[in-house]
Amino acid sequence: MRSTHLAQASFGYAICIILATYCTVAMAHDNSSTDTRLTVVNDGGNKSSPLLYGIMFEEMDHSGDGGIHGQLLQNNGFQGTSLNITAYAPVGNATISQDSSKPVSKAITSSLRVEVPKGVTDYVGFANTGYNGIPVTGAAYNSSFWMMGEYSGTINLQLLGSKSGIIYADHNVTVKSTKSKFTEFKTRFNTTYSPDGHNEWHLTFDGSKVGGGSLNFGYIQLFPPTFKGRENGLRDDLASFLDEMNPAFLRFPGGNNLEGLQVESRWKWNTTIGPVVDRPGRESDWFYPNTDAIGLDEYLWWCEDMNMAPLLAVWAGKSYGDILSGPDLKPFIEDIMNEMEYLFGDSSTHYGKLRTQNGRKEPWKVDLIEIGNEDDLTRGCESYPDRFNQIYKAIHDKYPNITLVASNGDLKCLPSPLPKDVIIDLHLYRKPDDFVKLFDQFDNQPRNQSVMIGEFGCRNSSSAEGEYWPYMQGSCSEAVYMIGMERNSDIVKMASYAPMLQHFDFVSWSPTLYGFNNTPDSITPSTSYFVQKMFMTNKGDTILPVESSADFGPLYWVASKTDSKYYLKLANYGTDHQSVKVSIPGTKSGRLEILAGPRYQGDTPYHAQIQTVTTSVFNPQGNYSIQMEPWAIAVLAVS
Ligand SMILES: *[C@@H]1O[C@H](CO)[C@@H](O)[C@H](O)[C@H]1NC(C)=O
Numbered sequence: 001m002r003s004t005h006l007a008q009a010s011f012g013y014a015i016c017i018i019l020a021t022y023c024t025v026a027m028a029h030d031n032s033s034t035d036t037r038l039t040v041v042n043d044g045g046n047k048s049s050p051l052l053y054g055i056m057f058e059e060m061d062h063s064g065d066g067g068i069h070g071q072l073l074q075n076n077g078f079q080g081t082s083l084n085i086t087a088y089a090p091v092g093n094a095t096i097s098q099d100s101s102k103p104v105s106k107a108i109t110s111s112l113r114v115e116v117p118k119g120v121t122d123y124v125g126f127a128n129t130g131y132n133g134i135p136v137t138g139a140a141y142n143s144s145f146w147m148m149g150e151y152s153g154t155i156n157l158q159l160l161g162s163k164s165g166i167i168y169a170d171h172n173v174t175v176k177s178t179k180s181k182f183t184e185f186k187t188r189f190n191t192t193y194s195p196d197g198h199n200e201w202h203l204t205f206d207g208s209k210v211g212g213g214s215l216n217f218g219y220i221q222l223f224p225p226t227f228k229g230r231e232n233g234l235r236d237d238l239a240s241f242l243d244e245m246n247p248a249f250l251r252f253p254g255g256n257n258l259e260g261l262q263v264e265s266r267w268k269w270n271t272t273i274g275p276v277v278d279r280p281g282r283e284s285d286w287f288y289p290n291t292d293a294i295g296l297d298e299y300l301w302w303c304e305d306m307n308m309a310p311l312l313a314v315w316a317g318k319s320y321g322d323i324l325s326g327p328d329l330k331p332f333i334e335d336i337m338n339e340m341e342y343l344f345g346d347s348s349t350h351y352g353k354l355r356t357q358n359g360r361k362e363p364w365k366v367d368l369i370e371i372g373n374e375d376d377l378t379r380g381c382e383s384y385p386d387r388f389n390q391i392y393k394a395i396h397d398k399y400p401n402i403t404l405v406a407s408n409g410d411l412k413c414l415p416s417p418l419p420k421d422v423i424i425d426l427h428l429y430r431k432p433d434d435f436v437k438l439f440d441q442f443d444n445q446p447r448n449q450s451v452m453i454g455e456f457g458c459r460n461s462s463s464a465e466g467e468y469w470p471y472m473q474g475s476c477s478e479a480v481y482m483i484g485m486e487r488n489s490d491i492v493k494m495a496s497y498a499p500m501l502q503h504f505d506f507v508s509w510s511p512t513l514y515g516f517n518n519t520p521d522s523i524t525p526s527t528s529y530f531v532q533k534m535f536m537t538n539k540g541d542t543i544l545p546v547e548s549s550a551d552f553g554p555l556y557w558v559a560s561k562t563d564s565k566y567y568l569k570l571a572n573y574g575t576d577h578q579s580v581k582v583s584i585p586g587t588k589s590g591r592l593e594i595l596a597g598p599r600y601q602g603d604t605p606y607h608a609q610i611q612t613v614t615t616s617v618f619n620p621q622g623n624y625s626i627q628m629e630p631w632a633i634a635v636l637a638v639s
Pocket residue numbers: 031577579627
């Protein structure tokens with residue numbers, strides 16, 4: 001889009017010369033002559049990528065476990081090696097411990113042993129306190145547990161306030177359990193609304209039947225309503241919030257969390273499929289064990305349920321420990337090909353059949369596969385060309401229609417030449433001014449190399465490693481950068497902000513699109529959430545030229561259209577008010593969305609004080625006036 005930019009620059013220049021006298025005079029009286037005039041030209045223009053704005057997800061900050069995944073009990077399968085009885089407590093006169101001598105399954109290698117002293121006559125058992133509490137919304141919840149040990153009678157399940165003792169659910173299940181094996185019990189019960197998140201789940205049984213003995217429990221689960229009612233699904237409230245943004249694709253499962261701290265602890269697709277009780281979980285890259293309850297199939301259901309194109313990343317030989325290349329990579333390439341067969345094979349193939357058994361008959365539709373993650377970093381550069389070539393060849397030979405993505409854009413870390421049609425993935429976490437300096441990053445790029453910005457987000461420069469929330473100047477800089485992408489979306493195919501979601505009580509890395517904890521109404525969008533939503537929900541399929549009375553900066557813009565619907569996006573990256581006079585011939589009405597607020601202010605947990613404000617606009621000539629406060633972002637959508 002280089003020449004458009006130049007055309008606009010010289011147009012702006014000409015206006016300034018012609019109007020120089022007028023401008024000076026007028027400015028002395030009012031600020032109307034500082035209006036920027038923008039005329040959208042309904043002619044020519046490049047196609048924009050239909051996948052331009054998507055979402056990047058990886059398990060971190062409890063974005064998945066205890067986050068968007070519906071299951072609410074923490075440490076429910078004792079996965080990983082670090083948690084022991086974290087989140088559990090005895091109820092009544094019982095003692096509890098993690099018992100490795102009684103595995104629930106091959107994958108779930110321990111259970112909770114509940115010992116009951118002789119002479120106990122009460123109901124006793126154990127509590128699970130969730131991920132710093134449990135939201136109890138008044139809806140019907142599903143719960144399940146595995147149990148082993150001689151017991152016949154009532155199991156009582158409760159949801160209750162940890163401090164208040166107020167009971168929000170009280171439900172009996174009749175069970176018959178034996179000491180020879182674990183049996184699973186499932187139930188569903190109503191709850192009443194809890195005004196706070198300080199709740200816990202109790203499982204108790206008749207102690208008089210067990211006195212002097214013990215029972216073992218394992219793989220406990222509790223689900224509120226899930227998104228689209230899916231079993232082992234997403235938390236409806238957190239998922240709906242994401243769905244409202246309208247993302248075009250989902251990049252998963254990482255990110256660093258794909259790679260593993262060691263080769264052995266990498267994300268392994270084949271341990272994330274099938275019944276959850278057969279998934280061992282893993283020590284992750286983000287400081288806590290993962291349950292892998294969101295596994296390969298769940299990611300793909302998630303994509304289908306939100307109408308997103310999946311961008312699946314495959315492990316490419318790099319962990320934070322060893323890096324495997326050359327012949328050492330061969331078995332892992334075979335593993336990738338098995339994964340492909342799981343996705344695409346019909347039920348006559350070994351892995352295709354496994355997929356069918358796991359509930360998905362039709363092949364999955366996956367058109368985009370990324371090879372690794374950030375291989376320009378953490379010692380990956382030197383060996384990446386070889387690793388990329390091996391994996392590229394294996395996938396491309398068998399599945400020529402899949403678009404492959406290289407995990408970085410550094411020429412010396414990429415094969416030369418890069419095969420045709422490969423997309424390169426750039427990640428940018430920057431200070432606000434640095435994003436704005438990159439506004440024209442793509443204007444002068446060759447048009448034959450497609451690009452994805454697989455991760456980007458503005459980082460607070462005064463606290464580069466700290467915890468903080470996006471704020472207006474930072475979110476505005478992201479908008480400026482995205483305007484640069486969208487103007488060049490003939491080559492910038494995809495972009496996804498990161499990270500996506502954080503649980504307020506478990507943050508290890510900032511920023512975020514939105515956050516939450518288990519308090520009612522805690523879901524809080526950041527100012528960057530609103531920017532992403534404004535951009536995602538107002539995208540045309542063709543980018544249009546814009547004639548302007550000024551060059552870019554501090555005001556930035558991009559126009560697009562689909563059929564007779566026109567979109568103009570604006571960002572004011574500066575300390576002065578900007579008045580903009582827009583002309584979009586042939587249109588007459590629509591809406592104006594504006595996000596505005598003080599430079600250093602953002603939304604903060606529980607306080608989304610800055611939100612997009614939408615007003616209607618109408619002008620039979622297609623002329624609209626837009627007042628842009630400092631750091632404001634706006635979208636005009638008219639037809
Ligand atoms: C310019 O005009 C707008 C209203 O049209 C006003 O809000 C703003 O304060 C003015 N800016 C300056 C610098 O006078």
